[in-house]
Amino acid sequence: MYVAVKGGDQAIENSQKLLAEERRGDPRVPELTLAQIREQMSLAVDRVMTEGSLYDPELAALAIKQARGDLVEAIFLLRAYRTTLPRFGIGEPIDTAAMAVRRRISATYKDLPGGQLLGASFDYTHRLLDFALAAGDERPVAEIAPEGVEPGMPHVADILNHEGLIEAEEPDADDAPVFDLTRESPRYPADRAARLQNLARGDEGWLLGLGYSTQRGYGNNHPFAGEIRVGEVAVEFAPEELGFPIEIGEITVTECQMVNQFKGSANVPPQFTRGYGLTFGHCERKAMAMALVDRALRADEFAEPIEAPAQDEEFVMAHSDNVEASGFVQHLKLPHYVDFQAELVTVRALRRKAGLAVDGPDSAVPDAAE
Amino acid sequence: MSTVIPHPTASTATEATQARIEGYNFAYLDEQTKRMIRRAILKAVAVPGYQVPFGSREMPLPYGWGTGGIQVTAAVIGPDDTLKVIDQGADDTTNAVNIRRFFAKTAGVATTDRTVDASIIQTRHRIPETPLTEDQILVYQVPIPEPLRQLEPRESETRKMHALEEYGVMHVSLYEDIAKFGRITRSYNYPVRVNGRYVMAPSPIPKFDNPKMDRMPALQLFGAGREKRIYAVPPYTEVKSLDFEDHPFEVETWEENCALCGAGDSYLDEVIVDDQGTKMYVCSDSDYCRERREAGHVGDGGPNSGGPQ
Amino acid sequence: MADTIDIRPGFADPVAASQKVFRAVLDAMSRPGRIGTIDETIEPPAPLSVGAASLLLALADHDTPLWLAPEIRTPATAAFLRFHCGSPLTDDPGEAAFAVATGDSLPALDGFSVGDDAWPETSTTVIVQLDELTEGSGLTLTGPGIATEHRLAVTGLRDGVWPEWTANGALFPRGIDLVLVADRRIAALPRTTAVRTED
Numbered sequence: 001m002y003v004a005v006k007g008g009d010q011a012i013e014n015s016q017k018l019l020a021e022e023r024r025g026d027p028r029v030p031e032l033t034l035a036q037i038r039e040q041m042s043l044a045v046d047r048v049m050t051e052g053s054l055y056d057p058e059l060a061a062l063a064i065k066q067a068r069g070d071l072v073e074a075i076f077l078l079r080a081y082r083t084t085l086p087r088f089g090i091g092e093p094i095d096t097a098a099m100a101v102r103r104r105i106s107a108t109y110k111d112l113p114g115g116q117l118l119g120a121s122f123d124y125t126h127r128l129l130d131f132a133l134a135a136g137d138e139r140p141v142a143e144i145a146p147e148g149v150e151p152g153m154p155h156v157a158d159i160l161n162h163e164g165l166i167e168a169e170e171p172d173a174d175d176a177p178v179f180d181l182t183r184e185s186p187r188y189p190a191d192r193a194a195r196l197q198n199l200a201r202g203d204e205g206w207l208l209g210l211g212y213s214t215q216r217g218y219g220n221n222h223p224f225a226g227e228i229r230v231g232e233v234a235v236e237f238a239p240e241e242l243g244f245p246i247e248i249g250e251i252t253v254t255e256c257q258m259v260n261q262f263k264g265s266a267n268v269p270p271q272f273t274r275g276y277g278l279t280f281g282h283c284e285r286k287a288m289a290m291a292l293v294d295r296a297l298r299a300d301e302f303a304e305p306i307e308a309p310a311q312d313e314e315f316v317m318a319h320s321d322n323v324e325a326s327g328f329v330q331h332l333k334l335p336h337y338v339d340f341q342a343e344l345v346t347v348r349a350l351r352r353k354a355g356l357a358v359d360g361p362d363s364a365v366p367d368a369a370e
Numbered sequence: 371m372s373t374v375i376p377h378p379t380a381s382t383a384t385e386a387t388q389a390r391i392e393g394y395n396f397a398y399l400d401e402q403t404k405r406m407i408r409r410a411i412l413k414a415v416a417v418p419g420y421q422v423p424f425g426s427r428e429m430p431l432p433y434g435w436g437t438g439g440i441q442v443t444a445a446v447i448g449p450d451d452t453l454k455v456i457d458q459g460a461d462d463t464t465n466a467v468n469i470r471r472f473f474a475k476t477a478g479v480a481t482t483d484r485t486v487d488a489s490i491i492q493t494r495h496r497i498p499e500t501p502l503t504e505d506q507i508l509v510y511q512v513p514i515p516e517p518l519r520q521l522e523p524r525e526s527e528t529r530k531m532h533a534l535e536e537y538g539v540m541h542v543s544l545y546e547d548i549a550k551f552g553r554i555t556r557s558y559n560y561p562v563r564v565n566g567r568y569v570m571a572p573s574p575i576p577k578f579d580n581p582k583m584d585r586m587p588a589l590q591l592f593g594a595g596r597e598k599r600i601y602a603v604p605p606y607t608e609v610k611s612l613d614f615e616d617h618p619f620e621v622e623t624w625e626e627n628c629a630l631c632g633a634g635d636s637y638l639d640e641v642i643v644d645d646q647g648t649k650m651y652v653c654s655d656s657d658y659c660r661e662r663r664e665a666g667h668v669g670d671g672g673p674n675s676g677g678p679q
Numbered sequence: 680m681a682d683t684i685d686i687r688p689g690f691a692d693p694v695a696a697s698q699k700v701f702r703a704v705l706d707a708m709s710r711p712g713r714i715g716t717i718d719e720t721i722e723p724p725a726p727l728s729v730g731a732a733s734l735l736l737a738l739a740d741h742d743t744p745l746w747l748a749p750e751i752r753t754p755a756t757a758a759f760l761r762f763h764c765g766s767p768l769t770d771d772p773g774e775a776a777f778a779v780a781t782g783d784s785l786p787a788l789d790g791f792s793v794g795d796d797a798w799p800e801t802s803t804t805v806i807v808q809l810d811e812l813t814e815g816s817g818l819t820l821t822g823p824g825i826a827t828e829h830r831l832a833v834t835g836l837r838d839g840v841w842p843e844w845t846a847n848g849a850l851f852p853r854g855i856d857l858v859l860v861a862d863r864r865i866a867a868l869p870r871t872t873a874v875r876t877e878d
Contacts, residue, residue, distance in 0.1 A: 008467055079428040084400065183406075185423035185598035188526040314524050324596045327433030328513070334435065334465050338458045338495045338654055341640055342557035342576040345622045350551055396694050405740055408701045409776075412738075413800035415708045416856045416869035418823050422800045446705070448698040504710075533796035533852075565823050565871065567852065587826075589709045604709050604824035604869075 023068045037061035046252075046281025047071055051322065052078030053182065053201050054085075055251050055280050072203075076323045083182070090178050092236040092245045093171070096255045096278075097155055099231040103282075106156050107225040108259055114153030119230060121284075156227040157257050157274060166259065166272040188314050195297055195317060196290075200278060202320030204286040210310040211292035219308030221295045223275065226259035230282050254279045256287035260295050265303040273302060390478035397444040398476040403427055407445035407600065411591060414602035419564030420532070421515050421599040429595065436469055437595030439492045439511035446507060446591070447473065447490055452480045454488035459496035459637065459654035466494070485657050495558075497579040499636045499658040502588035504605060510573045512594040515601065517561045517571040537569050540612065548617050557622070563610045564603055572609075578621045578637045583609040626651040629672035631662035643672060684754055687722055689736050689763040700737035704858060707867035712820040712829030714812055717863045724755035730860035731779050731806045732759070739777050741765040746775035746791075746803075750784060775803045782809040782836040782859075788843040791855045799852035802870075810835030812861040819875040820868070831866055833859060841876050848873060 024031065038045055038061040048060040052075045060078060067073035103119025106112055118124075132138060160166040172193075181197040190198075199207060214221055232252050236245040258275035262268070275295025277287035296310040309315055319325060348358045395401065403425075410424040429437040447453065453473050457466040461483040469492060470481050482488050485500040494511040502508060518528045521539050531537065540561060547554045554560075560577035564570045572580060573592060583590065583603060590603040603609055613619035627634045629650045636658055638651040650672035653659035690696035696719045703715040723732035739745055745766040747756065757768055769775050772790045780786060785807055794802035817832025818841075847854045847870060854870030868874070 008462055008464075009471065012464060012468060012471075076428075076432065080430045083403075083427045083429075084394070086400075182427075183425040185425060187423075188524070314526065318525070323428060324433045327435060327437075328596055329434075330432060331434030331513070334494075335458045335463055336495070336574075337639055338576055338637070339558040339574050341638070341654075342578070342622060344640060345624075346555055346557040349553070350555065353552055396698075401694060401697065402740060404697070404701075405738055406742065408705075409738055409743070410800070411705065412708050412804070412856075413802075415705070415824075416871065417799050417852050418871065420799060420852055446702070448702060449695065529797050585826075589705075604871075606826045607823040 023066070032065055034058055034061040034065065037064050043282060044069075044071060044074075046279070046283050047204060047286070048074045048078055049281055050279040050283050050286065051075045051201055051203065052082065054078050054082045057281075072322045072326050076326065079323055089237065089240070091248075092238060094233045094235060094251075094253070096229065096233055096253065097153070097158075099153070099229060099233050099253075099255075101149055101153055101229055101231040103231070104153060104227065104229040105225070106227045108156060108227075109159075112156065112159065114150050117149060153229070155257060157259065160226075160259065160272055164271075167268075167274060169274065186317060188317075189300070190313060190317060192294075192298070195313065196276065196278075196294060198317045198320055199290045199293055202290070203322035203325070204283070204289070206320050206322070206325075207289040207293055208285060210296070210316060211289035213308065214292050214296045214310045219296045219299065219311040221273075221275070221292070222261040223258045223292055223295065224260070225288065226257045226274075228254070228256045228284060228287065230254045230284070252281050254281065254283050254287045256284070256291040258288070258291040258295055262302060268302055273298070391475050394476055396449075396477055397447055397473065398430075399427065399441065399444045403441075404445045407441055410600045411442065411445065411602065414591070414600050415589070415604050417568075418603055418607050419562075419568030419570040419601060421594075421601045423598055424600050426595045426598040431468070431472065433596035434513060435465060436492070436494060436511040438593030438597075438600070439494070439509050439595075440469060440472065440593070441595055442509050442591050442593035442600060443473065443490060443492050444477070446509070447477055447479060449477070449479060451489045452482050452487055453477075454482050454485060454491045454657075455493075456491065456496060456498070456655075456657075457494040458639075459498070460656040462656065483657055484661075485655075495574050495576075496637070496654060497575055497582045499633075499653070499655045500661070501582075502586060504587045506588040508586075508588050508590045510575075510590065510592045512571065512573045512592045512599070513596075514559075515571055515592065515594040515597050515599040517559075517569050532568060535567065540569055544612060545614065548614070554613070554617065554619075560619075561612050563612060565607050566610075569612070570601065570603075570609075576622065576637060577611065577619075580609070580611045580619070581621065585609075624651060627669060628653045628659060628662075629669040631659045631667045632669040633659065633662055633667070641672075684758040686758055686762050687724055690719055690721060690733075693736070696733070697737040700733045703865060704734060704738070704867065707858065707865050708824075708856070708869055710824045710829070711822060711868050711872040712814070712818075712825065712831040712866055714814050714831075714864050714866045717865060724753065724759050726751055726753075726781070726808070727756045727759070727779070728808050728860050729863050730865050731808055734806055734858060734860070734865070735760055735764055735766070735777060735779070739764040739766045741767065743776035744769040744774055746770070746772045746778040748778075748780035748784065748786065750781055751779050751808075772803065777806065778803050779806045779808065782807050782833070785837055785840060788840070788847050788855060793847070793850055793853040793855060796853060799854070802853060802855050804856050804858060806858045806860055807836070809833050809859055809861045812859055812864045812866055814866075820872050821875075822869075822872040824869070825872070835861075841874050844868070844874055 038057045044064055045057050045060045048063055048071055049055050063074035063077040067077060101117060104117045157166055179194050181194060186194055232250050234247045235249045235251055237248050238245040256277035260273045260275055262271055262273045264270035275291040277290030279287045293310055297313055297316060299306050299311040351358045406425055410422045414422045429440055431437055455466045455470040457463040473479055474481055485498045490507050492509040516528050518531060518540060521543055522528050544554050558576045559571055559574040560580055562570050562572050562580060572583060585606050587605050589605055592601045611619040624638050628638060630652050633653055636653045636655055639654045641650050641652055643650050700717055703717055707715045717730050717733045719733050721729060721732060743766050746769050760766060772778055773792050778791060791803035791805055811834035813832040815830050817830055820829040820831055851870060856870055857868040859866045
């Protein structure tokens, strides 16, 4: 009775059995297969892979099933699995210019080399509940285009670069050490690589809210969606013993390059600047929000005043991770009665000092309205 | 109607070593991670009270539920150890049970409820009442390792403050309390100074426990998983609770004794026994309470007991 | 082939051995001057001692640059440590996480990394191979980890180390930490330990 959360093995075991039963739901309804989740809840799978930092649709589907559709919980499951995996080395940078593009849009040019490619998108759907879908059984088929996509789709930023209108982006030296957020604790000020890793793993809702806040004046950075592209890229790895990279697989990614107007500062000429977002799978909203926040966090680089939450590196990075945030918010469910008791003692002492009655049920009554 | 449920007396003995589950390394963590944590622990011991950053891993338990303490314990523990896990002073709180289960499963080590039988004690929010010895290691679970965090949210700033030993902001904050309330109102996680240098968060133990940290014969290790910090207090090291000459540090006292064992020197939990708000007090340290009762000590049984039980 | 090096085996059971060695050094670091023993059965290439080799096998890896004093850095020791630990060998003691040296030719202590006031954990841990370590007489040690004082006698350490050690202590929180090794016996002096050479 007085051990507030008192359990022991039995209570935990029983709770977990009940959880499994509730996860399954009504047993007369057929059980979900991982293939169904992977194929028909693919955007959920993509989000879990992105924030879970592990590209494995099958395991992400399992995590979603096990988590009863709670994506933050599924992300946690995938992350906890990921930390147990051996690490063979660092892959080659992926080349998104060589992407097999499924969707590519630019808001900055009406037409551009490679063209606009709408691909599969909710963008122009009328958000009307589709009752035919509720009935199931439909097999939608999209026609195959008479011509293939033009090969070679330069990045919009590179087009601007020809004219020197956008900040140059120089790749790091090949042998430069790669910071790994999953193995080192972040140091502030962080560099952009550390920030982008943090944002890529960051909670979509957190980034969406922060990105949105920059559009509403909290750290405005004048963004244009220079380009958003979704498609497949090759992953390459150079094993130590071979000495040259080999292709080890293909992943789907979403990339967003924001182009931001910049009037110039004492050190930097007027030009366009960049904000970058990249996710596993198709996570367009996340990639765009990430790009907005990335640019906002570069305020210092461009001598912009740091005034808004989205520009504040420590604030953004320290609170972006939903596995950390969810754990710490929910740890308030753990018993705190030792500390609460200490606070009771203190509050009673303070009240005594203030000449208020304490201790005993009677004295509690007049305080209720305070 | 109210009944008083005594502290459970079942499963008090040291439980024998269990078989480990297959498929995971000893104590769950991989060896590379353990090495990284071990190096951090050694540096933490060498710089008492300084928070060493470490590459905290995602554990199969949520952040905020003891992942720092778990990682420290996992890096320290060996097959010959006997582990005790407490939360709020008690071995039978759900999270303590769960963490003990985790190590019994992944390390196959012996576990115990008895403070004196443990070689490693992992704790959340309490220091056992029974004095610890040189043969023991106390591992604290820490939610917010930075004692200055509530006064300065930025890591980049607090790191400078520690480097420069600039703790004025903390003293000002404590003194403001005195000016406003006539006393320091912090009742737990009460800041300490270690070996005259670093101001350190003792984790959210009640300030009642602070004096136990001072010159403790056991090694004290602190793990903060979400915040990715490890720190330590070596044995026999001065740990002083911050105070002022005219307002010396003092701990909570109760007029009451434990209703079960009659202890007048232990930290007491307040228990509401009926819907009128009638209170009774019992030891928060369940092992200490049981030991005293086994030694024949008896409390008054609480307000509705009609006398000692 | 002339340049083939026979690499001696590391720990037979790396998981258990690493844990035991770590506990020995943790205990040594927590109770400066108390002597612990490494029980692992390894035969590292000379002049690497069992104690020093065990410490490195347990604690060093590719994240920890390692500096070996010239008399210790032989093709056989370098190959052994590279193979088992994967540590990059550095020529600059100032960038080493771990260093191994012999007591009678220990370089000046200020040549190692002492870390930074904001990041004092980045300093070098220096493993010093000695002839003998004995508890109960010799140096008088005080500081964290020590109830009153510990006595420790060391043989095989060059002259002039202790004034340098006092200077190292004055840098706190910066400073190197020492692990003293005599064959299988180890003792540690964290930067907080004050050493008196006379009674």
